[in-house]
Amino acid sequence: MRTRGVTADILVVGLGPAGAAAAGAAAAGGARVVAIDARAAPGCPVQCAEFVPAALEADLPWLAEVTVQPIRQMRTFVEAAPPDITAGFPGCMIDRAAFDRYLADDAARAGARLLSRRRIGAIGADGTLVGTTGETFRARVVIGADGPRSLVGAATGRANTALVETRQLMVDLRSEQDATDIFLSAAYPGGYGWLFPKAGAANLGLGLAAGVRPRLKPLLAGLHARLAGQGTVGRAAWGLTGGAIPVGGRHPVAAWRGSIPMLLAGDALGLANPVTGAGIAAAVQSGRLVGAAAAAWVSGDRTALELLEEDMALLFDASLRRARGHRRALDGAAVDPDSLRAHWIADPRYWTEAATEHAA
Numbered sequence: 001m002r003t004r005g006v007t008a009d010i011l012v013v014g015l016g017p018a019g020a021a022a023a024g025a026a027a028a029g030g031a032r033v034v035a036i037d038a039r040a041a042p043g044c045p046v047q048c049a050e051f052v053p054a055a056l057e058a059d060l061p062w063l064a065e066v067t068v069q070p071i072r073q074m075r076t077f078v079e080a081a082p083p084d085i086t087a088g089f090p091g092c093m094i095d096r097a098a099f100d101r102y103l104a105d106d107a108a109r110a111g112a113r114l115l116s117r118r119r120i121g122a123i124g125a126d127g128t129l130v131g132t133t134g135e136t137f138r139a140r141v142v143i144g145a146d147g148p149r150s151l152v153g154a155a156t157g158r159a160n161t162a163l164v165e166t167r168q169l170m171v172d173l174r175s176e177q178d179a180t181d182i183f184l185s186a187a188y189p190g191g192y193g194w195l196f197p198k199a200g201a202a203n204l205g206l207g208l209a210a211g212v213r214p215r216l217k218p219l220l221a222g223l224h225a226r227l228a229g230q231g232t233v234g235r236a237a238w239g240l241t242g243g244a245i246p247v248g249g250r251h252p253v254a255a256w257r258g259s260i261p262m263l264l265a266g267d268a269l270g271l272a273n274p275v276t277g278a279g280i281a282a283a284v285q286s287g288r289l290v291g292a293a294a295a296a297w298v299s300g301d302r303t304a305l306e307l308l309e310e311d312m313a314l315l316f317d318a319s320l321r322r323a324r325g326h327r328r329a330l331d332g333a334a335v336d337p338d339s340l341r342a343h344w345i346a347d348p349r350y351w352t353e354a355a356t357e358h359a360a
């Protein structure tokens with residue numbers, strides 16, 4: 001029996017923000033691009049708290065079209081103390097499903113062929129990818145934009161081993177707010193709680209170091225009960241979601257399988273911020289760079305991948321190193337409120353040079 005096969009110049013695995021951005025950039029660079037995703041539709045189901053910095057509009061001029069409400073400040077609640085207010089914290093609460101769909105539509109408009117319900121199950125020694133239904137995918141370059149548990153990354157020695165696990169609910173918000181609320185506590189090792197407003201509702205979630213995952217459910221229930229008791233949110237909850245976030249930092253962008261370069265972008269590359277878990281902006285930015293470099297490589301530019309590694313280092317490594325340093329400083333330590341505060345982005349000490357020494 002003949003196996004069904006798909007061929008392309010560039011194969012993109014994953015159609016989240018990184019994959020869609022990569023597919024669009026690669027197609028715009030003139031390559032024949034196929035992008036596949038295990039999901040039936042981009043961005044669904046949503047696994048996200050849906051906050052992006054307002055500055056992302058410089059990359060995505062259509063951001064306002066998928067924005068549900070603006071964010072102007074951050075409130076940081078450390079244990080039971082009144083919140084620290086960070087007034088200048090401009091952002092957007094987005095409709096993440098619409099955001100991902102917009103990026104995927106952009107990629108299709110640029111000429112990429114998008115295939116849904118295709119899950120890659122294995123990668124051969126010669127760089128051929130095999131779908132879980134037996135379909136084969138061959139390309140001159142593969143881009144792994146397949147998220148925190150990337151198969152492309154794992155197959156090429158670049159698995160994300162440090163992960164935060166999350167759990168999130170939707171709740172009614174009793175009064176509208178333009179702040180993201182952050183909850184820091186010694187009870188939340190390796191993570192934090194969040195309440196991100198979306199008009200009359202909110203995403204209420206919690207992330208914890210993967211090793212203490214069983215505590216997620218009771219701790220989030222406790223946070224929900226506390227906020228409901230204060231009258232901030234309703235007692236009803238729906239829209240349960242969650243997922244992993246890589247917190248170990250960046251991998252090398254390229255590795256080889258046979259003669260095929262296997263590039264990574266977004267969470268697969270380890271670009272989510274190790275302290276905040278934010279990864280959407282980095283996924284879009286890295287996806288675009290990787291897609292453009294892959295198209296250049298296919299058209300004969302043999303310097304493209306080296307330059308890509310340099311660009312990634314310039315764009316992401318300083319902030320990732322800083323965040324990893326802060327994360328490490330809290331690792332396993334008995335944490336007091338002042339340390340929790342000092343290692344969170346709202347505190348000026350987070351940004352001082354001394355703090356980055358932890359990252360060495």
Ligand SMILES: Cc1cc2nc3c(=O)[nH]c(=O)nc-3n(C[C@H](O)[C@H](O)[C@H](O)COP(=O)(O)OP(=O)(O)OC[C@H]3O[C@@H](n4cnc5c(N)ncnc54)[C@H](O)[C@@H]3O)c2cc1C
Nearest residue numbers: 014016017018038048049050051120147243266267279280
């Ligand atoms: C609960 C939660 C809340 C978050 N909140 C925020 C936030 O508010 N702001 C923020 O900036 N970041 C947030 N993040 C992080 C953010 O969601 C990620 O950084 C971002 O989605 C990374 O994009 P990506 O394209 O790299 O990966 P993903 O969005 O994970 O996309 C990967 C895609 O690859 C597909 N895929 C995976 N494996 C295969 C396979 N074998 N074959 C085919 N397809 C495959 C998946 O179906 C998926 O569509 C949050 C994460 C979680 C879990």
